[in-house]
Ligand SMILES: Nc1ncnc2c1ncn2[C@@H]1O[C@H](COP(=O)(O)OP(=O)(O)O)[C@@H](O)[C@H]1O
């Protein structure tokens with residue numbers, strides 16, 4: 125748990141080892157955060173940008189992925205190494221520290237398993253939480269998920285077996301057995317970027333298909349889509365399954381990067397950060413979501429790295445500067461490019477190519 | 486020939502307004518039926534009840550020997566009952582072509598598990614696109630295939646609403662004032678095309694029209710609605726002679 129200095133996107137730890145500016149460290153840290161948030165932005169964009177579902181509780185599914193991965197990994201380690209201690213206890217943290225680098229395949233296996241299970245569990249929860257609300261109108265959907273996320277957070281804050289407000293600590297890194305922290309976090313960053321790229325490709329294919337066409341139709345006029353035989357409630361629930369599953373994956377990746385998790389990492393503000401990325405980058409465009417994530421995580425990480433050397437008072441935290449910067453960026457972009465940096469584009473199915481061909485010959 | 490569609494004593498109220506008050510109509514398979522009546526007589530409401538948009542206060546709707554009142558609009562659509570809207574409901578973020586090819590049901594590429602794999606649905610998509618382009622060209626919209634809806638004139642929008650219904654390969658097509666606002670010659674072409682579809686493919690039509698004379702030459706049988714009730718029915722040439730019909734039109 126040494127390398128990563130954590131700032132406002134993940135409240136909880138300070139960047140005390142960052143005395144001088146470490147470019148490689150910064151790049152690794154930023155690209156990991158960027159990739160995790162890009163996954164979240166792509167998932168939100170699928171919901172709001174393509175289908176028109178305002179999900180104000182994205183953070184809940186992110187939290188589910190992170191907590192699930194933490195519990196799974198800690199329980200597996202304790203079981204395999206025969207330690208009987210509560211999940212949140214000094215004994216557990218010591219045991220995890222002792223055995224965390226012993227069996228490389230255990231770490232990697234748990235990492236992969238966590239990702240898969242996080243996707244499934246977050247997806248199913250997303251489907252279940254939202255399905256009953258889909259019939260009553262879009263406003264209810266947003267509020268329901270927002271409240272669900274807050275309820276989940278308050279539950280976690282008060283649930284002792286999962287460490288209440290302190291959360292869970294000491295989750296071994298998937299590459300704990302690599303001694304050099306730069307190599308370790310570097311490899312991890314590449315893997316997270318790879319997963320993000322895979323999710324991007326998947327999302328691109330999904331939206332540039334007849335399915336994506338139906339999503340846009342639902343966004344425009346869901347009653348008309350229903351009257352054209354499309355099972356709108358089921359399609360929306362499916363999109364929420366996919367979006368929540370992606371958020372679950374992001375949660376798992378976040379957990380293994382930090383090695384710890386606590387309820388207040390998942391305040392509603394995280395959801396609105398993701399919204400800001402989508403609005404800035406461009407609704408209804410996956411590339412836009414990625415650009416938005418890149419800009420906002422860059423501002424965030426840069427401020428986290430730089431502020432300690434600015435000698436600001438305790439009242440002006442990186443958080444304030446970040447809010448001002450992000451707010452200003454959004455205002456400027458919406459002023460000059462109302463559709464976001466990369467606005468919505470027509471869907472790329474073969475249909476329009478056919479039209480071109482027929483037109484020519 | 487068997488009845489394809491039948492409503493039995495259908496009623497629909499909006500507060501105190503009896504938009505439909507006991508309407509029974511029958512549509513035989515392969516027929517082209519007109520539904521006329523002055524503004525506000527309940528024609529569109531009858532479509533809305535038939536297609537599952539509204540649940541009737543009373544009465545039954547039968548399609549293909551199956552009771553369909555109470556089904557959701559998407560379920561009704563999938564049974565082969567396709568309607569157009571009097572005020573077109575097109576999708577502004579889709580192109581003209583996409584607004585048309587979205588209508589055929591059960592597309593492979595619309596299934597979430599198949600959607601990411603273009604190979605699985607590409608052929609169907611190409612076939613549909615060809616048919617759609619052909620239809621668009623037939624009705625003078627070849628130039629607008631890749632246009633956005635916002636770039637179309639009102640007449641083209643109206644035409645597009647009808648064209649997309651045609652591509653859905655329904656068993657029965659319910660058209661709500663397809664000729665309203667459309668150029669006279671285009672409307673004529675449309676009705677002639679409807680007759681051709683009927684004779685070539687046995688397609689059935691129920692067509693709402695405000696003005697009787699527009700439909701005269703094309704329909705087999707006409708129902709006249711007035712204040713939510715059937716005022717008259719019969720062959721078009723009989724109905725135009727009916728004093729009650731003449732009075733209803735003159736009076737209101
Ligand atoms: N959704 C609705 N709410 C309230 N009144 C309605 C609604 N739809 C139709 N009506 C009323 O029902 C009557 C029949 O309307 P409609 O079926 O649209 O007539 P038509 O299509 O024959 O012109 C009218 O008086 C109309 O105002």
Ligand SMILES: [Mg+2]
Nearest residue numbers: 528529530571
């Ligand atoms: Mg009407």
